[in-house]
Amino acid sequence: MRPGLEVRLLLPSLSAMEAARVLPMSVAEYLTLEETSDVKHEFIGGAIHAMSGASEAHNAIALNIASALRNKLRGGPCRAFISDFKVRLEAGREDIFYYPDVVVSCQKADIEKYFLRLPTLIVEVLSPSTETIDRREKKLNYLQVPTLQEYVLVEQNRRELTIFRRATGWAGEIFTAPEALVEFRSIGQAMTLAEIYEDVAL
Numbered sequence: 581m582r583p584g585l586e587v588r589l590l591l592p593s594l595s596a597m598e599a600a601r602v603l604p605m606s607v608a609e610y611l612t613l614e615e616t617s618d619v620k621h622e623f624i625g626g627a628i629h630a631m632s633g634a635s636e637a638h639n640a641i642a643l644n645i646a647s648a649l650r651n652k653l654r655g656g657p658c659r660a661f662i663s664d665f666k667v668r669l670e671a672g673r674e675d676i677f678y679y680p681d682v683v684v685s686c687q688k689a690d691i692e693k694y695f696l697r698l699p700t701l702i703v704e705v706l707s708p709s710t711e712t713i714d715r716r717e718k719k720l721n722y723l724q725v726p727t728l729q730e731y732v733l734v735e736q737n738r739r740e741l742t743i744f745r746r747a748t749g750w751a752g753e754i755f756t757a758p759e760a761l762v763e764f765r766s767i768g769q770a771m772t773l774a775e776i777y778e779d780v781a782l
Contacts, residue, residue, distance in 0.1 A: 607675050611694060620664070625674035634663075637736040637780045638705045642681040644778050645703055645734075645771065649684060652769045658686040658700065666695035667702070671721045678718060681705045681734075684767055687727065698727040700766050705734045723750060729766035739777055 604626020605613070613628070614621065621628040634642070642663060649660040661684075666677045677695060682703035685691055690698040702722055704714040714733060722731055723744075731744045741755045741762055755762055758774040 607677075610677065614666075614694070620679055622679060623675065623677040625676070631679065632707075632709060634705075635707070635736065638681075638707060640778075640780050641705050641734055641736055641776060642703070644776055646682045648771055648775060649682070649764070649767070649769060653684070653767065657688065658684050658767050659688075659691070660684045661696075667699055667722075667725075668695045668697050669721060669725050671724060676721060678721075684764075686767065697725075699725060700727055701730045701732070701764055702728060703732040703734065705736055707736065719744070730764060732762075732764075734776065736780070737782070739773055739782055741773060741776065 605623070605628060606626070607623070610621070610623045610628060620631045622631060623629075646660050646662040653660055660682060663679050663681050665683065666679055667683055669676050669678075680699075680702045682701075683696070683699050684701040685696045685698060686700045687696075687698040690696050699722075704718065706714055719731060722728055723746075729746050731750075733742045733744075735741070739756055739758065742752045743755075743762065743764075744750045744752050745765065747765070755773055758772070758777075760773045761770050762773060762776065763770045
């Protein structure tokens with residue numbers, strides 16, 4: 581079981597025994613489940629993983645970034661989405677659906693009703709229970725997406741942001757000073773660390 585994530589089946593029309601028979605779930609079954617479920621699940625090769633709730637700091641950081649990017653990108657080819665919107669990708673032969681904290685896509689034709697496939701920028705706000713997953717599993721899988729240009733990890737308990745860029749061979753650049761300007765070069769936008777951590781008690 582992945583650390584910090586509880587595996588739960590939320591198929592109200594089925595008994596527990598019947599629900600067990602649907603694993604591995606198909607993509608269609610998973611998408612149908614997510615439409616009615618009160619709990620969000622990530623999907624990895626037919627297995628579902630329930631997501632735990634976010635802290636106030638986690639939510640504030642993600643909202644600060646998403647709100648700023650949405651306003652800055654308005655009217656252009658790129659759109660920003662927050663954590664209720666999924667990214668679909670393939671790793672090996674497995675279908676995967678993740679819920680990034682913030683995702684930007686610049687491919688209009690790529691955006692479907694509940695997910696997109698071709699992200700340009702992905703931001704994950706780190707939590708103690710999911711940090712290892714974000715730094716290892718998700719990073720490994722996200723970096724296989726050919727359109728992804730930047731992957732951003734943001735600490736919620738201290739002022740620290742790391743950005744990995746395809747253009748620099750995915751080398752990490754770390755920011756810690758409040759006045760530091762974080763450039764999201766793939767979309768031509770920037771924010772200071774102070775803006776990213778606005779209203780967050782550290």
